[in-house]
Amino acid sequence: MRSIEVHMGVIRDKQGIYSALLQSQESNQQLAICFNSDGKLLVKICTVLDIAGSNDGVKVILRQTDEIEKETTIMLDRIESIYPIHAFL
Numbered sequence: 001m002r003s004i005e006v007h008m009g010v011i012r013d014k015q016g017i018y019s020a021l022l023q024s025q026e027s028n029q030q031l032a033i034c035f036n037s038d039g040k041l042l043v044k045i046c047t048v049l050d051i052a053g054s055n056d057g058v059k060v061i062l063r064q065t066d067e068i069e070k071e072t073t074i075m076l077d078r079i080e081s082i083y084p085i086h087a088f089l
Contacts, residue, residue: 024048032083
C-alpha cells in the first residue's frame with residue numbers, strides 16, 4: 001500500500017487527495033483545496049458535496065462554507081493539494 005504524502009497537513013498524492021475528498025463528503029469536514037484553473041493556482045475553503053465519474057473524468061462538486069448557494073465543480077486531476085482545516089488549529 002502506498003503511503004500518503006503529508007507535510008504539515010498537506011496532502012499532495014492523488015490517492016491521498018481522493019481519500020480526503022471522500023472523508024470530507026462523508027463527514028462534512030472543511031478542506032482548503034488548492035487547484036489549477038486556467039493556469040492560475042486557486043485555493044477554496046469548502047466541503048465536498050459530491051464526487052462523480054463521467055466520460056471526461058472525475059468531477060468534484062464543492063460548496064464554499066461561507067456561501068451556502070455557491071457551488072464549484074472542478075476536475076479531480078486539477079487538484080494540486082489539500083489542506084485539512086484541522087491541520088491549522
